[in-house]
Amino acid sequence: MSDALKVTRNGAILEVVLDRPKANAIDLQTSRAMGEVFRDFRDDPDLRVAIITGGGEKFFCAGWDLKAAADGDAVDGDYGVGGFGGLQEMRAMNKPVIAAINGICCGGGLELALSADILIAADHASFALPEIRSGTVADAASVKLPKRIPYHIAMEMLLTGRWIDAEEAARWGMINRIVPAASLMDEVRQTAELLASGPPLVYAAIKEIVREAEAMTFQDAMNRITQRQFGTVDHLYASEDQLEGARAFAEKRDPVWKGR
Incomplete structure (x- = not known):
């Protein structure tokens, strides 16, 4: 288990906290560890719902760790089972996953959130795909986002890197709902308990x-x-x-x- 992950089992619910200050960015090692966590969640018959969130109050996840990339992590390196963040390409993930978006959610962090089934955001959360500014492509978002929100809004985000706040994200249907930051985890856990009680x-x-x-x-x-x-x-x-x-x-x- 990576030190960057805090994993807690509460009955049938698994909580995964990505905790890599300052920005909860994901390097190859962390991605591989996340893949192992979500693979084990998928395969454990006693677990029914997973929650993914970020440590702290500022960042959900800033995506790919550019500092690690500068130190040698290849952008096309081994992300581990499940692909980047352990969820994007996890095969047969047939259990519900909730993203508790507790702050900035950008780049690969937004792609990670889009891999969940239900997205609940704190009122101060913000979203962007800034890859265009660093000369790379938001690959998973290029596939997913135009299918989730209006095409022209998705393309504007992909082509310009424009930031949107939680209210706009909810307006376009990118997230399910917004709650006050102090109530985020209570709301998410209530939703998880509802799902855990289902078939x-x-x-x-x-x-x-x-x-x-x-x-x-x-x-x-x-x-x-x-x-x-x-x-x-x-x-x-x-x-x-x-x-x-x-x-x-x-x-x-x-x-x-x-x-x-």
């Missing part, structure tokens, strides 16, 4: 369908679902939890999800 096999099916359907026509995706060609859907339809959901509804009680 994990359904979450897995939702995430696989959303991920795989992005490159399919609507009808092709529906055919794969109805024919149980998604592994998570097939698992869900044959599971105890599928029966439990129906029984709990018929018996007018809360379901007890076992993830099997």
Whole structure:
């Protein structure tokens, strides 16, 4: 485990704090450590939800560590399993991940946040893709951001490096909501607890369908679902939890999800 990461298990919830003062930037070593953490989260049946946030109150994450790059970290080096920050390319990440954006979220930090499923930001958070100013490309953001917010807004951010505040980010749908900084982690943990109480096999099916359907026509995706060609859907339809959901509804009680 890297000293840059503080990892805490609270029941079915995993909290990961990226704590590399001053800017919570990510070097190759930290990226590899994050990949190991999120791989273990993905593979642990007792964990259902993860939270990623930054240490301190100023930075969520400033992205790629340019100082480390100047000392020899190659921009195309070994980021480890899951790619940069451990989330961007993590295969079969079929559990919910929440980003608690506690401050400046820029460059690779914004790309890391976009790898989460739910983004909740403190009211002082700000966002940018300043790679253009250092002569490089925000590669993951170039793929993801135009699909998340209006094309012309995404392109302006990519082409100019313009900063936006939390209010504007929420207006364009980049984040789910804004909360006062002092309430951020309480809000995020409440959301995590809500998700942790839900049906994990359904979450897995939702995430696989959303991920795989992005490159399919609507009808092709529906055919794969109805024919149980998604592994998570097939698992869900044959599971105890599928029966439990129906029984709990018929018996007018809360379901007890076992993830099997």
